[in-house]
Amino acid sequence: MSGPDTAELKRLSGAHHWHPFTDHKELAALGGPRIITHAEGVWLTDSAGHRILDAMSGLWCVNVGYGRRELAEAAFSQLNDLSFYHGFFKTTTEPTVRLASKLAELTPPGLSRAFFANSGSEANDTIIRMARHYWALKGKPGKRFIIGREHGYHGSTMAAISLNGMKVMHEQGGLPLPGFAHVMTPYPFEGQGEMSAEAFGRLAARAVEEKILELGPENVAAFIGEPIQGAGGVIIPPESYWPEINRICREHDILLIADEVICGFGRLGHWFGSHRYGITPDFMTLAKGITSGYVPLSAVMVGDRVAETLIEEGGEFYHGFTYSGHPVACAVALANLELIEREGLVARVRDDIGPYLLSRLRTLLADHPIVGEIRGEGMIGAIEIVKDRRTRERFSGNGKAALIARDHCFQNDLIMRGVRESLVFAPAFTLTHDEADELARRAKQALDLTARDLGAL
Ligand code: PXG
Numbered sequence: 001m002s003g004p005d006t007a008e009l010k011r012l013s014g015a016h017h018w019h020p021f022t023d024h025k026e027l028a029a030l031g032g033p034r035i036i037t038h039a040e041g042v043w044l045t046d047s048a049g050h051r052i053l054d055a056m057s058g059l060w061c062v063n064v065g066y067g068r069r070e071l072a073e074a075a076f077s078q079l080n081d082l083s084f085y086h087g088f089f090k091t092t093t094e095p096t097v098r099l100a101s102k103l104a105e106l107t108p109p110g111l112s113r114a115f116f117a118n119s120g121s122e123a124n125d126t127i128i129r130m131a132r133h134y135w136a137l138k139g140k141p142g143k144r145f146i147i148g149r150e151h152g153y154h155g156s157t158m159a160a161i162s163l164n165g166m167k168v169m170h171e172q173g174g175l176p177l178p179g180f181a182h183v184m185t186p187y188p189f190e191g192q193g194e195m196s197a198e199a200f201g202r203l204a205a206r207a208v209e210e211k212i213l214e215l216g217p218e219n220v221a222a223f224i225g226e227p228i229q230g231a232g233g234v235i236i237p238p239e240s241y242w243p244e245i246n247r248i249c250r251e252h253d254i255l256l257i258a259d260e261v262i263c264g265f266g267r268l269g270h271w272f273g274s275h276r277y278g279i280t281p282d283f284m285t286l287a288k289g290i291t292s293g294y295v296p297l298s299a300v301m302v303g304d305r306v307a308e309t310l311i312e313e314g315g316e317f318y319h320g321f322t323y324s325g326h327p328v329a330c331a332v333a334l335a336n337l338e339l340i341e342r343e344g345l346v347a348r349v350r351d352d353i354g355p356y357l358l359s360r361l362r363t364l365l366a367d368h369p370i371v372g373e374i375r376g377e378g379m380i381g382a383i384e385i386v387k388d389r390r391t392r393e394r395f396s397g398n399g400k401a402a403l404i405a406r407d408h409c410f411q412n413d414l415i416m417r418g419v420r421e422s423l424v425f426a427p428a429f430t431l432t433h434d435e436a437d438e439l440a441r442r443a444k445q446a447l448d449l450t451a452r453d454l455g456a457l
Contacts, residue, residue: 003037003047003049004035004037004047006035006047006048009032009035009047010031010032010033010035011032013032013033014027014028014032019033020156034046034047035047039054039066039067040065040066040067041065041066041067041428041430041435042054042055042057042065042066042427042428042430042431042435043066044066044415050413051413052413052414052415053413053414053415053435053438053439053442054066054415054427054428055409055414055415055416055425055426055427055439055443056415056416056417056424056425056426056427057293057379057426057427057428058293059288059293060230060231060262060267060288060289060380060426061287061288061289061292061293062292062293062294062428063265063266063267063288063289063292063293063336063340063345063428063429064292064336064339064340064343064345064428064429064430065292065428065429065430065431066428068292068294068339070335070338070339071291071292071294071332071335071336071339072294073335074331074332074334074335075294075295075328075331075332077331078095078327078328078331078332079328082327083327083328084326084327084328085327086322086323086324086325087116087320087324087325088320092325093325093327093330094327095327095328095330095331095333095334096116096325096326096327096330098330098334099114099116099299099325099330099333099334100113100114100116100299100325102334102337103286103299103301104301106271106272106337107271107272107274107284107301108272108274108275108279108280108281110280110303110304111281111284111301111302111303111304112302112304112307113301113302113307114286114299114300114301114302115130115299115300115302115324116297116298116299116324116325116326116329116330117298117299117300117321117323117324118296118297118298118321118323118326118329119155119287119296119298120154120155120160120259120261120285120287120288120298121154121155121156121157121160122155122157122298122321123261123285123286123287123298123299123300124154124155124157124159124160124163124224124257124259124285125155125157125159125160126300126319127222127224127257127283127285127300128146128159128163128222129319130283130300130302130306130310130317130319131146131221131222131255131257131282131283131306132144132221133310133314133317134221134255134306134309134310135221137309137310137313137314138309140218142218142219143218143219143220143221144179144219144221145179145180145181145215145219145220145221146162146163146179146180146181146220146221146222146223146224146257147180147181147182147183147208147211147212147215147220147222147223147224147254148162148163148164148165148180148181148182148183148223148224148225149165149182149183149184149185149224149225149229150165150182150183150184150185150187150232151165151166151185151187151229151232151233151235151420152164152165152166152182152185152224152225152226152229152232152259153165153166153226153229153230153231153232154224154226154259154261154285156169158173158175158177159177161173161175161176162175162176162177162179162180163176163180163224165182165185165232166232181211181215183207183208183210183211184204184207185204185229185232185235186200186201186204186205186235186237186238186241187233187235188200188236188237188238189372189373189375189384189392191204192238197238197239197240198238198239198240199240200238201237201238201239201240201241201244202240202241202244204237204238204241205240205241205244205245205248206244208223208245208248209248209252212248212252212254217252217253217254220252220254221254221255222254222255222256222257222282222283223245223248223249223254223255223256223257224257224259225245225257225258225259226258226259226260226261226262226263226273227242227258227260227263227268227272227273227274227276227277227279228262228263228268228273228377228380230261230262230263230380230424230426231262231419232419233382233419233420233421233422233424234375234376234380234381234382234419234422234424234426236375236376236377237277239277241277242277242278242279243278245279246278246279246280255282255283255303255306256279256280256281256282256283257281257282257283257284257285258272258273258274258279258281258283258284258285259284259285260272260273260274260284260285260286261285261286261287261288261298262288262289262380262426263276263380264284264286264288264289264290265286265288265289265290265292265337265340266289266340266345266346266349266378266379266429267289267349267378267379267380267426268349268350268377268378268379268380269346269347269349269350269351269354269377269378269379270346270350270378271346272284276377281301281303282303282305282306283300283301283302283303283306284300284301285298285300286298286299286300286301287299289336290333290336291329291332291333291336292336294332294336295326295328295329295332296329297326297329297330297332297333340429343430345429345430346429348429349378349379349429350378353379353429353431353432353433353436354376354377354378354379356433356436357376357379357381357427357431357436357439357440358374358376358381360436360437360439360440361374361376361381361383361440361443362374363440364440364441364443364444365383365440365443365444365447368444368447368448368451369389369451369456369457370385370386370387370389370395370401370447370450370451370454370456371383371384371385371386371389371447372384372385372386372389372392379426379427379428379429379431380424380425380426381424381425381426382419382422382423382424382425383422383423383424383425383443383447384421384422385401385402385405385421385422385423385447385450386421387401387454387456394421395421395454398420399418399419399420399421401421401450401454402418402419402420402421402422402423403418404450404453404454405418405423405446405447405450406418406423406446408445408446408447408449408450409423409442409443409446412442412445412446413442414439414442414443414446416443416446423443423446423447425439425443427439
């Protein structure tokens with residue numbers, strides 16, 4: 001069987017395809033994109049025939065690994081039975097209802113209802129509207145501010161970008177929109193210094209409280225945070241952080257939004273990051289792992305106090321998407337959740353492959369000259385790159401070192417992401433021990449080459 005015409009696809013891509021988050025001039029200079037043609041387990045194949053170990057499970061989403069027949073069959077069967085119907089005008093479909101009910105069972109108590117969308121960004125936009133509408137119905141229309149965090153990532157729509165703590169995104173398009181504020185994040189490697197982890201967690205939580213008091217609690221609708229920040233560099237908070245956030249939101253009557261787009265569906269070795277950290281959210285954002293990325297789907301879990309007010313006092317909520325609760329996406333999600341349960345993948349992440357991968361990386365990189373820290377939880381983690389392990393001094397060039405390391409991984413057929421000064425990873429939960437050994441070996445090779453390039457060896 002002959003493969004696709006790579007040269008033609010690259011040419012067509014350069015002429016017609018606008019990639020997400022891409023410098024197109026740079027991509028053209030590199031000769032165009034790599035074209036992925038096939039995937040199985042944690043292995044991608046590209047059009048040149050390379051087998052690539054995907055340590056990112058796509059974009060933090062292919063939790064059950066690629067090529068699972070059960071998910072393909074669920075889609076095929078649903079496409080044959082009912083390819084589309086919607087949830088507008090007093091109708092719905094069976095997979096939609098069954099999935100909503102399954103999510104209510106899996107998520108923490110008090111989150112009983114699911115609104116469906118197609119992406120994490122849309123789900124977060126939905127939450128902003130619901131939160132503000134809730135406060136208006138409560139007679140507090142002034143409560144409009146949403147507080148997010150430095151390095152937070154919540155999506156790419158105008159409102160979701162406004163939640164993000166990424167200045168480079170704000171600079172394009174005149175964002176954030178009015179009504180959004182940002183605070184520091186609990187990033188121990190950079191901020192803890194001589195403090196205890198406990199004290200640092202409290203300090204970072206206090207920043208949220210101070211922002212609420214500065215804006216006035218009567219003007220603040222909600223606080224949003226990822227249990228562990230993913231795209232911002234896998235930032236893992238001290239244990240003291242989330243309990244304090246729970247308390248602060250409760251005391252100042254602020255809604256708490258847990259963005260579980262990356263942490264949800266077993267990534268941290270618990271069904272949700274909220275279980276891991278004891279977070280008691282009013283809203284949860286779900287996407288990615290909900291279908292293991294096989295088809296697009298996201299959901300907003302709406303807490304009971306908000307839902308009851310919107311339902312009892314709100315009348316019609318003028319919000320929804322053509323594909324809200326798409327039956328094919330919901331059928332795939334149900335098959336995905338069933339597979340995670342049947343194979344015990346959440347426990348596997350917590351007790352087996354998560355700790356194993358971390359220990360392999362820690363063993364191989366224990367004395368590596370440019371590794372400042374290896375951190376992780378379940379199947380998500382980061383390797384901090386430093387010039388000096390003792391002082392934590394960074395290399396110059398603002399993240400250039402991580403990009404060099406990322407490129408060496410890429411050349412060695414290993415996919416990791418470079419985020420600021422870290423290499424981050426989030427493989428599928430089905431990674432075998434042998435594959436974890438291989439991943440760690442390739443990561444070490446990439447870091448050795450990076451150290452050589454930067455004159456640190
Ligand atoms: N919340 C979180 C926590 C996310 O990580 C979104 C919301 C937005 O989801 P959508 O489906 O609108 O993309 C995300 C998405 C990266 C990367 O390179 C991360 C994401 C998306 C694309 C790339 O780390 N996270």
